[in-house]
Amino acid sequence: MLQTKINLKQIFAIALLLISFNSIAQPSKRDSYKSKAPKYIFYFIGDGMGLSQTNAAEAYLGSLENGNGIKKLQLSTLPNQGFYTTYALNRFITGSAAAGTALATGHKTTINTISMDAQRLQPLKTIAEMAKEKGYKVGIVSSVSIDHATPATFYAHQPTRNMYYKISLDLSKSDFNYFAGGGFKHPEGDGKTDEKYSLSNFGMGATEDIENKEPNSIKVAESRGYTFVNTVHDFKKLKKGDDKIIAVAPKLAAGSALPYSIDQKNGADISLADFTEKGIQLLDNSNGFFMMVEGGKIDWASHANDAASVIKEVLQFDKAVATAMEFYNKHPEETLILVCGDHETGGLALGFAGSHYDSSFNLLQYQNLSYEAFSDKLALYKQEHADNYSVADGLDMVKEHFGLGDASKGLQLSPFEMQQLKDAFDKSMTYADEMTKNDQFYLLYGSYDPFTVTACHILSHKAGIGWTSYSHTASPIPIRSIGTGASLFTGFFDNTDIPKNLMKLIENK
Numbered sequence: 001m002l003q004t005k006i007n008l009k010q011i012f013a014i015a016l017l018l019i020s021f022n023s024i025a026q027p028s029k030r031d032s033y034k035s036k037a038p039k040y041i042f043y044f045i046g047d048g049m050g051l052s053q054t055n056a057a058e059a060y061l062g063s064l065e066n067g068n069g070i071k072k073l074q075l076s077t078l079p080n081q082g083f084y085t086t087y088a089l090n091r092f093i094t095g096s097a098a099a100g101t102a103l104a105t106g107h108k109t110t111i112n113t114i115s116m117d118a119q120r121l122q123p124l125k126t127i128a129e130m131a132k133e134k135g136y137k138v139g140i141v142s143s144v145s146i147d148h149a150t151p152a153t154f155y156a157h158q159p160t161r162n163m164y165y166k167i168s169l170d171l172s173k174s175d176f177n178y179f180a181g182g183g184f185k186h187p188e189g190d191g192k193t194d195e196k197y198s199l200s201n202f203g204m205g206a207t208e209d210i211e212n213k214e215p216n217s218i219k220v221a222e223s224r225g226y227t228f229v230n231t232v233h234d235f236k237k238l239k240k241g242d243d244k245i246i247a248v249a250p251k252l253a254a255g256s257a258l259p260y261s262i263d264q265k266n267g268a269d270i271s272l273a274d275f276t277e278k279g280i281q282l283l284d285n286s287n288g289f290f291m292m293v294e295g296g297k298i299d300w301a302s303h304a305n306d307a308a309s310v311i312k313e314v315l316q317f318d319k320a321v322a323t324a325m326e327f328y329n330k331h332p333e334e335t336l337i338l339v340c341g342d343h344e345t346g347g348l349a350l351g352f353a354g355s356h357y358d359s360s361f362n363l364l365q366y367q368n369l370s371y372e373a374f375s376d377k378l379a380l381y382k383q384e385h386a387d388n389y390s391v392a393d394g395l396d397m398v399k400e401h402f403g404l405g406d407a408s409k410g411l412q413l414s415p416f417e418m419q420q421l422k423d424a425f426d427k428s429m430t431y432a433d434e435m436t437k438n439d440q441f442y443l444l445y446g447s448y449d450p451f452t453v454t455a456c457h458i459l460s461h462k463a464g465i466g467w468t469s470y471s472h473t474a475s476p477i478p479i480r481s482i483g484t485g486a487s488l489f490t491g492f493f494d495n496t497d498i499p500k501n502l503m504k505l506i507e508n509k
């Protein structure tokens with residue numbers, strides 16, 4: 001008995017020793033790293049962009065050239081690669097707020113928290129704020145609303161991501177130099193400054209309500225010295241030297257985001273790459289810049305299991321990376337480019353049970369709008385044909401917008417797929433949002449329009465793409481990098497190591 005005890009103690013001691021040896025023997029690369037700080041830092045974050053999202057885009061490009069291989073994205077040509085874990089403090093599968101906080105501050109936090117500690121009491125300093133202190137100009141760009149979780153974690157400190165109004169006030173308080181992309185979700189606030197006004201105003205008419213209204217956060221930004229532009233004309237006029245700019249896309253889609261790339265019209269829309277390019281122009285100065293660029297709708301399209309829209313979002317994101325690469329080629333000794341993601345979404349797999357070993361990614365080219373645009377069309381149809389809808393009309397619509405049922409495109413429908421579409425169409429025409437949806441309904445359609453998500457699923461499956469979730473997954477995320485300090489971002493580490501490395505890189509600037 002005694003012997004056993006000693007053995008256990010010894011084992012415990014050895015284990016402790018090994019653990020401490022391990023950390024002594026292998027100091028993190030950043031502890032010993034010595035080099036000058038990069039002058040120009042690009043921090044690209046693909047929201048919901050796991051390895052499979054980029055690989056799907058590469059396989060799609062490859063298949064358009066009639067090959068079985070891939071055509072590399074720009075981001076895949078970056079010479080350094082690493083992988084990292086993404087879990088949040090209180091959940092293995094993270095969300096964009098906790099993941100963004102990790103990527104912005106180097107600290108794990110709780111789900112939905114924006115750059116505050118787990119208890120939501122203390123703000124956590126972000127790499128963008130540190131860059132600002134070090135004299136860099138700072139830009140924050142996103143294809144979703146600029147007060148959304150990922151961009152917010154770089155400039156705001158709020159207990160939850162849903163406090164869009166408070167976040168938008170933090171935006172102009174940051175004094176950062178360039179905010180661009182989507183708009184604001186809630187610039188008007190809730191119309192009341194605090195609880196006591198809402199009580200005193202009870203039954204007292206509108207005048208006092210208006211007086212007590214929270215100030216519009218765009219107006220607040222203007223009073224703090226920002227210039228707000230939201231037309232193509234004004235955006236194009238922005239030139240080197242213009243400072244404290246909030247540039248919002250002229251036409252916003254749902255959630256104050258840029259329209260999906262698959263729905264964007266050349267000329268009328270400003271793309272993520274355009275916003276990135278303008279950022280380079282405005283931020284370039286002798287003290288250097290830090291720019292975070294988020295591809296936010298890779299996540300949204302992945303939630304909806306819309307493979308074609310995911311791929312078009314990844315391609316657009318990659319174009320933004322390409323503009324940074326052009327800049328890098330002119331300043332290779334002074335630039336660092338990081339391309340990463342916050343988590344994977346959808347459990348996207350390049351393979352599906354029903355398609356066995358076959359892949360036909362080229363079939364995705366026949367989808368000509370996003371699930372969102374298709375749902376809008378269907379909602380309109382439902383409104384106009386409440387009493388006389390017909391499944392034949394639905395089938396015509398999926399033929400026109402997904403190619404489904406068009407044998408000349410190789411998209412003939414099997415009886416099983418036809419039945420899936422008919423069932424879903426019936427559900428779409430008869431269900432209401434407030435209806436209780438059972439487990440089966442959720443597994444089939446998530447929280448999406450049944451007919452739309454079924455069309456997305458069938459096209460995905462025919463292409464050889466499978467989905468496991470309408471939510472995020474926990475698979476490790478790749479990071480690609482090039483330039484000054486890029487060697488710190490290789491290996492297998494944690495998401496919090498990325499800003500820790502960046503902070504180390506700029507601490508002696």
Ligand SMILES: [Zn+2]
Binds near residue numbers: 048096300303345
């Ligand atoms: Zn998401």
